[in-house]
Amino acid sequence: MISLAEENYLKSIYHLSQAGSKSVLTNELAEAMNTKAASVTDMIKKLSTKEFISYEKYYGVNLTAKGKAVALSVIRKHRLWETFLVEKLAFSWDEVHEVAEQLEHIQSKRLIEKLDEYLGFPKVDPHGDPIPDNNGKIKALQQVMLATLKPGADSTIVAVRDSDSHLLKYLDKIGARPGKIIKVIEREEYDGSMEVSINNQRFFLSKEVSENILVNA
């Protein structure tokens, strides 16, 4: 019915449109999918024919309701599997993303329902990302990059970007996990780096890192 490649494209389009309505451009998608613009154009046509996306030549694509449902179903599976790997199989949070990239394509409604139940219907995955429910409803978390906070502010970590395992190892080391309170001590304007405190310990975070930590808005 729907191929693995198609599912991955739809998922990428969803992420790039940040669940929003702005069109996703060919080159963005090419970069995200680690492929070439020409290949993206080819796939875009197929997805458009199948009505998973609406496509205006030269101006990018948007998910249809149908396409969004597929994307959310894949994301649901991804996040449930990540939760399973961490909670049940004792994986660390930096090891799960790649495996979940494979597991998210397993086709079995029954499996994902049973898995959800087995895990106790979790609301967020190990990185703090919300898990869409069975009907494709996802709770849009009010979140903002740590990088945008001003000195003096303190805030709770909501989620962290999950696809770079080196980043995750580092965040784990400094204790930057969802639920933790993080306080901005100082911020260097010229490079965007900041000093923060987590668990009463101080750390210097590069802009890079502080953009990958999401705190509540």
Next chain:
Amino acid sequence: MISLAEENYLKSIYHLSQAGSKSVLTNELAEAMNTKAASVTDMIKKLSTKEFISYEKYYGVNLTAKGKAVALSVIRKHRLWETFLVEKLAFSWDEVHEVAEQLEHIQSKRLIEKLDEYLGFPKVDPHGDPIPDNNGKIKALQQVMLATLKPGADSTIVAVRDSDSHLLKYLDKIGARPGKIIKVIEREEYDGSMEVSINNQRFFLSKEVSENILVNA
């Protein structure tokens, strides 16, 4: 590295050669793979080039050590996943095969090691089939089709064929599970059907059914 299609071919070749040494013929493989002989010949050439099989034109194929290792690894994954689905997710034994056909292709050594551990290093899957160990060692069970037993004999069920969910539902209903003792009361020579007793209950089994129940030799 190795594709899903290639893995499935190697698994099929393994099963058809019944872990033995007799060559597997093109048409056998075509039937098992639900494909055409011409397609099989194409794939056979690829697998031969990659040295997963030895191939003598017109006389069938045999797994190399390398090919056998791949086949056993896929079978190991299949059976561990089936065990997981039944033991942890409360699937019934007739629902697991199809899902396991997908899960067996997930590539992650770590995942399968963790899963094995999580399941307590099971030796057999829900249908009684032995699970190859991490090194590709598989315990060749001494087993024989129930159909070959003579009246009066009683024997323990070791395994049942796992790929027909209707058969499995039926076997479940009559209590024909691995570990159960089954006794042959009578056998009709003309159609190979037999009357048996399981748990002190009597059943008439067609030849079809009695060939899909494996008992210890």
Next chain:
DNA sequence: ATATTATTTTAGGCTTGTCTAAAATAATAT
């Protein structure tokens, strides 16, 4: 030993998903 039949391989073609190079279009700068 030869003819018939069954099996297997080859030839040529199709779809999916990818690529490079060239052409078309849009965006930006002068």
Next chain:
DNA sequence: ATATTATTTTAGACAAGCCTAAAATAATAT
């Protein structure tokens, strides 16, 4: 308003995995 640059699409090709039809080979029957 036009020229330059950046982006996107088209054209043409390729590998994987499948197909049908035809040719080649092996097995079997006479």
